[in-house]
Amino acid sequence: MSNYVLEMENIIKDFPGVRALNNVNFKVRKGEIHALVGENGAGKSTLMKVLSGVYPYGTYEGKILIDGKEQNFENIKDSEAAGIGIIYQELALVKEMNIAENIYLGSEFSTFGIINWDKAISKTTGLLNEVGLTENPYTKVVHLGIGKQQLVEIAKALSKNVNILIFDEPTAALNEDDSENLLHIIRKLKDQGISCIYISHKLKEVKEIADTITILRDGETIETYSNGENVTVDKIITGMVGRELTQLYPRKEHTAGEVVLEVKNWTVYNPEIPDKKIIDGVSFTAKKGEILGIAGLMGAGRTELMMSLFGAYGVKKLGEFYIDSEKADIKGPRDAIEKGFCYLSEDRKKNGLVLMMDIKENITLASLDKISNIRGINENEEIKITNHYVNALTIKTPSIEQKTKNLSGGNQQKVVISKWLMAAPKILILDEPTRGIDVGAKYEIYNIMNDLIDKGVSIIMISSELPEILGISDRILVMHEGKLTAELDWKEASQEKIMHFATGGR
Amino acid sequence: MATKSVEKYSSLEIIKMSLRNNIRQYTMFIALIGIMLIFSLLSGVFFTPRNLSTLFLQTAHIAILASGVVLVIVAGHIDLSIGAVVGLTGAIAAILQAHYGLGVLPAIIITLAVGALIGLWQGYWVAYRDVPAFIVTLAGMMIFNGLLLGVTRGETIATSSMFNKLGQDYIPTLFFINSPKDMLPHDTTIIFLVFVIVAYLWYELKRRKERITYGFDILPIKLFALKIALVISLITAVFLIMALYLGIPYSIVILMVIGSLYTFITTKTTFGRHVYAIGGNKEAAKLSGINIRQRTLWIFISSGILGAIGGIIYTARVGSAAASAGQGMELDVIAAAIIGGTSTLGGQGTIVGAIIGALVMTTLNNGMLLLDVGTTERLIVRGLVLLLAVWIDISSRKRDA
Ligand SMILES: Nc1ncnc2c1ncn2[C@@H]1O[C@H](COP(=O)(O)OP(=O)(O)OP(=O)(O)O)[C@@H](O)[C@H]1O
Ligand SMILES: [Mg+2]
Numbered sequence: 040m041s042n043y044v045l046e047m048e049n050i051i052k053d054f055p056g057v058r059a060l061n062n063v064n065f066k067v068r069k070g071e072i073h074a075l076v077g078e079n080g081a082g083k084s085t086l087m088k089v090l091s092g093v094y095p096y097g098t099y100e101g102k103i104l105i106d107g108k109e110q111n112f113e114n115i116k117d118s119e120a121a122g123i124g125i126i127y128q129e130l131a132l133v134k135e136m137n138i139a140e141n142i143y144l145g146s147e148f149s150t151f152g153i154i155n156w157d158k159a160i161s162k163t164t165g166l167l168n169e170v171g172l173t174e175n176p177y178t179k180v181v182h183l184g185i186g187k188q189q190l191v192e193i194a195k196a197l198s199k200n201v202n203i204l205i206f207d208e209p210t211a212a213l214n215e216d217d218s219e220n221l222l223h224i225i226r227k228l229k230d231q232g233i234s235c236i237y238i239s240h241k242l243k244e245v246k247e248i249a250d251t252i253t254i255l256r257d258g259e260t261i262e263t264y265s266n267g268e269n270v271t272v273d274k275i276i277t278g279m280v281g282r283e284l285t286q287l288y289p290r291k292e293h294t295a296g297e298v299v300l301e302v303k304n305w306t307v308y309n310p311e312i313p314d315k316k317i318i319d320g321v322s323f324t325a326k327k328g329e330i331l332g333i334a335g336l337m338g339a340g341r342t343e344l345m346m347s348l349f350g351a352y353g354v355k356k357l358g359e360f361y362i363d364s365e366k367a368d369i370k371g372p373r374d375a376i377e378k379g380f381c382y383l384s385e386d387r388k389k390n391g392l393v394l395m396m397d398i399k400e401n402i403t404l405a406s407l408d409k410i411s412n413i414r415g416i417n418e419n420e421e422i423k424i425t426n427h428y429v430n431a432l433t434i435k436t437p438s439i440e441q442k443t444k445n446l447s448g449g450n451q452q453k454v455v456i457s458k459w460l461m462a463a464p465k466i467l468i469l470d471e472p473t474r475g476i477d478v479g480a481k482y483e484i485y486n487i488m489n490d491l492i493d494k495g496v497s498i499i500m501i502s503s504e505l506p507e508i509l510g511i512s513d514r515i516l517v518m519h520e521g522k523l524t525a526e527l528d529w530k531e532a533s534q535e536k537i538m539h540f541a542t543g544g545r
Numbered sequence: 546m547a548t549k550s551v552e553k554y555s556s557l558e559i560i561k562m563s564l565r566n567n568i569r570q571y572t573m574f575i576a577l578i579g580i581m582l583i584f585s586l587l588s589g590v591f592f593t594p595r596n597l598s599t600l601f602l603q604t605a606h607i608a609i610l611a612s613g614v615v616l617v618i619v620a621g622h623i624d625l626s627i628g629a630v631v632g633l634t635g636a637i638a639a640i641l642q643a644h645y646g647l648g649v650l651p652a653i654i655i656t657l658a659v660g661a662l663i664g665l666w667q668g669y670w671v672a673y674r675d676v677p678a679f680i681v682t683l684a685g686m687m688i689f690n691g692l693l694l695g696v697t698r699g700e701t702i703a704t705s706s707m708f709n710k711l712g713q714d715y716i717p718t719l720f721f722i723n724s725p726k727d728m729l730p731h732d733t734t735i736i737f738l739v740f741v742i743v744a745y746l747w748y749e750l751k752r753r754k755e756r757i758t759y760g761f762d763i764l765p766i767k768l769f770a771l772k773i774a775l776v777i778s779l780i781t782a783v784f785l786i787m788a789l790y791l792g793i794p795y796s797i798v799i800l801m802v803i804g805s806l807y808t809f810i811t812t813k814t815t816f817g818r819h820v821y822a823i824g825g826n827k828e829a830a831k832l833s834g835i836n837i838r839q840r841t842l843w844i845f846i847s848s849g850i851l852g853a854i855g856g857i858i859y860t861a862r863v864g865s866a867a868a869s870a871g872q873g874m875e876l877d878v879i880a881a882a883i884i885g886g887t888s889t890l891g892g893q894g895t896i897v898g899a900i901i902g903a904l905v906m907t908t909l910n911n912g913m914l915l916l917d918v919g920t921t922e923r924l925i926v927r928g929l930v931l932l933l934a935v936w937i938d939i940s941s942r943k944r945d946a
Binding site for chain 1: 566755756759809814818819821822825828830832833834836
């Protein structure tokens, strides 16, 4: 008998036009944290979907062994029964239900269809304890922050007695504190003998937590090694990208031009709670040819600030703002886009893409007027422009007619970025532009940002990743609870300083 | 890497890819042919030019209405008031002529305007007052049915024979008077056919030339010829059926115009693209600067106008307006759109599909009537076919996910 709890052997998975997995071998020992890393589209999520039965037996080639026994999962229930749990990046909780209801959704303790809530509640309390949550099991999930929701997901997985727990980019949307806490929980699970598979683009975390690292590239296993002294983030990157990446943040000297956006005393009220201010008297400027970074913790109001300027958030807004010294009267996104003011949303699936549409239809969606005349949309122009962006941003796809729901997360992000590049913005707001994106692609996106700056665009970048804020912004604004707490030049900024202001320090 | 470079694939692979990408349209089309074959085997009368021409006549208004409802459903809404609108606008057209002495043309224009107003009313509530379309059009159904009862006072109003041509008659011949018996094809229909084929060829060749100037991949010449030959023989078959009977009915001419117009709108225009985006992901559409309210208003105005056109054709075909006209028609129309591949979740659907769906529904009805199947069984069969079509669609989508 082998000492592996999980062995995946020679897995091959084809999609129309793409071989997503090509003879992948992946083995996990009992009670280890095994990191799975690779570029966008390398096949990580696909491999996990094969493992968890999302792609049933027969739709792929190769063998899956658990504790040495071959498994043929027909669906997720089968894999759960074999002790496999999966935590997705997009949370799958029912927001309007409470914690206990969510945890036992689909596997309620019931006799003749009548649910035994007392039992569920007491079990839930125990599970919450395990993941370090002190919340009442009756709390509705909506009232929890995203970090805690993630923990509820884990508790839900634990309720099913898992031996193998898969995390697919669990920390992508978490702030530093929540991520730290999550890593702590994962270590605890490991100590209880649960094997964790950990997928992330945050390589520092990988280095910190993993026992073993497997690298996938273009659907193939490149190597598997144990994480020790000699393993560095650079080594992981080299394996992922297939070449050495010397620099993570391409810093370029920018000379800021005139002010293109001036916001004065901007206040926005919460649309649900009318007398609560979400944004409180914010004033700032953005200049031509500079990257303005906006730092802050989750919930500081950075997204709300930008969305309200863009005309897509808030009903009661006070204050005013000027674009090119002209008072802006923006009633909705259309007005904003016409003024060259574009906003890339942080949630690409919910707010960015039309998943049923293909790549070209998504890229041209905000600028159809540019490629149409009285005879309608010029298909050929559409294809030409799409090809241009697919090449410029190296979007990995078999065809520009691929539906965006079939792209990997990172490639989806590149499609949304292309959409806004095509709209030819003067002021471009990027809300978490590199969330869920691999190091190589991140580097490309920073280069694109630098190119835009050279063309005289003003970029405002919201980011929760401090190294990124520090790495490429020219000027940094820090927000805390709807207020601006600091404005720093990049040269004087540091992680500590930003955190100080982001947590309300003065 | 970006475009599929066709050179790399063999003809067979290209055909396979195209089949896979348009599987829904092809399955429905094949199903339609299958149903027609079965009826031809069971009844000697079915596959005659005469019966098929009647079948087209019966399909016209359903197919026109289905084209409009495709937009509505694609945008994520529904229109339950279609039947009531058909009844009401048909009655208005009839009354304007019978009681107010208006000519056919003015009556039609006013009726279309009423249709647009109805659409404006319903669209306003859906788009600007955020009332779900289900409720707005359910209310509309009751209101328009009430109005219909009011304007007709429960009477049946006959329409003029001039007006009835729209629903019953065929375009005139130019040179030869033909009759169904002499097997002499209807001359204007043949001229029409030649015209359509030339237009189609011109379009395909122009497209090909443009793709070459852009330097894009094109179909290998053999496949290109095959595709054109297939489409042309299909068009020819349809036209010949009509030519061998009395020619093209006016209502089919109207259907062709509307079908082409709506295909153009849905595939080639900004408006059409926006409708699909709204149905696919409303949030993303909004943040992309699409004016959702205004688009929604226009979708309902279009549905109202097509409702009026359907009302005119239907009334003309029946030859009179009555308080019961159009009842339940929305169900046939929605079923046609859905059988033709329109997704009830929004974001997906085609006009050609809806027209095929309408043909499936009427073919079933027509064929079963020929076989003397009772109303009970006919309703049951059509219900089952709807269920089956959606199930096949859903399971085929699951497989390729
Ligand atoms: N349902 C699908 N249909 C077609 N192609 C698909 C489908 N799902 C994934 N792919 C393709 O398979 C490849 C691997 O995708 P996968 O989502 O596994 O990547 P990933 O490693 O998880 O990337 P990321 O880090 O961006 O999430 C990609 O090229 C993707 O386009
Ligand atoms: Mg992934």
